[in-house]
Amino acid sequence: MSQIRNASDTTCKQLLRDGECFADLCNALYFHGRQVIKPEDLISQENDVSTLIGKEPLPMKMKRYRDIVRKVSINGDYMIIGVEHQSSLDKNMIIRILNYDAQLYINQVERGKEVVEISQSMLEGDYEKLRTNRTISVENYKMASILTHADIKEEDLPEGKEINMCKAMDQLFQRFENQGIEKGRQEEKRNTLKEQLKVKLGTLSNPLEERPTTTSLEKLNELTLNIFNINSKEEVLKIIH
Structure with missing residues (x-):
C-alpha cells in the first residue's frame, strides 16, 4: 500500500510540475475555465515553508513542505499558489493546511519589530519652535543646501562661523522673489518689443519672432x-545679431 501511495504521489507531482497542467488546474478551480493563468507566467518557488514557533530562547522548529509552489502575476497582482497532494481521502486535510498557514502568519506577527518611537517624535512640533532663532554653523548650512538642492550663493552667507536660520531663509526667499520679479520684467519687455515690431513690420516670421x-x-x-528708426527685418537682425 505504501508503494502504491508513493507512486501516486510521484506521478501527481510530476503532472503538476508541468506548466500547462498546473495552469489548466488553477484556471478550472479559480476562474471557471477561463484562461487567466498562462503556463509561461508561472514561476517556481521554494516549497520549504518550515518555520520556528514559540518565543526565544527555546523556539520549536516546525518542518513543512508544500508539494508544488508557483508564483504568477494576474493583472499586475502577484499570487502564490501552493498545492498539496493527498493520496487518500482525508477530511481533516483542509484544517491541517489552514493551521500551517495560521502558524506562519502568527510567527510573522510575533517577530515583527515595534515602531521606533523617534519616527513618531519627528512628526511632532509646533510653528513657534520652528520660528525660534536657531543658529547652525555655516558649514552645516552649506551641507543642507547641497542635500536640498537649494541655490545658495556666497552673498547669502553671513560673516562669522554661525548663521541664524530664520534670517537666512528670509533672505534666501527674498532673493528668489526678486529674481522672479526681474524675470517677469524681462519677459514683459520681450513681449512688448515683439508687439512693437509687428506694428512696424507687420506679420513676423517664426525665426524673427523667436x-x-x-x-x-x-x-x-x-x-x-532704435524701434522708431527700423523699417525692415534686416535692420532688426543687424541690431540683435
Whole structure:
C-alpha cells in the first residue's frame, strides 16, 4: 500500500510540475475555465515553508513542505499558489493546511519589530519652535543646501562661523522673489518689443519672432532705442545679431 501511495504521489507531482497542467488546474478551480493563468507566467518557488514557533530562547522548529509552489502575476497582482497532494481521502486535510498557514502568519506577527518611537517624535512640533532663532554653523548650512538642492550663493552667507536660520531663509526667499520679479520684467519687455515690431513690420516670421526670446537684455535695450528708426527685418537682425 505504501508503494502504491508513493507512486501516486510521484506521478501527481510530476503532472503538476508541468506548466500547462498546473495552469489548466488553477484556471478550472479559480476562474471557471477561463484562461487567466498562462503556463509561461508561472514561476517556481521554494516549497520549504518550515518555520520556528514559540518565543526565544527555546523556539520549536516546525518542518513543512508544500508539494508544488508557483508564483504568477494576474493583472499586475502577484499570487502564490501552493498545492498539496493527498493520496487518500482525508477530511481533516483542509484544517491541517489552514493551521500551517495560521502558524506562519502568527510567527510573522510575533517577530515583527515595534515602531521606533523617534519616527513618531519627528512628526511632532509646533510653528513657534520652528520660528525660534536657531543658529547652525555655516558649514552645516552649506551641507543642507547641497542635500536640498537649494541655490545658495556666497552673498547669502553671513560673516562669522554661525548663521541664524530664520534670517537666512528670509533672505534666501527674498532673493528668489526678486529674481522672479526681474524675470517677469524681462519677459514683459520681450513681449512688448515683439508687439512693437509687428506694428512696424507687420506679420513676423517664426525665426524673427523667436529671436528676442534668446537675445541678451543689452541687445533688446538697443533695439528698443532704435524701434522708431527700423523699417525692415534686416535692420532688426543687424541690431540683435
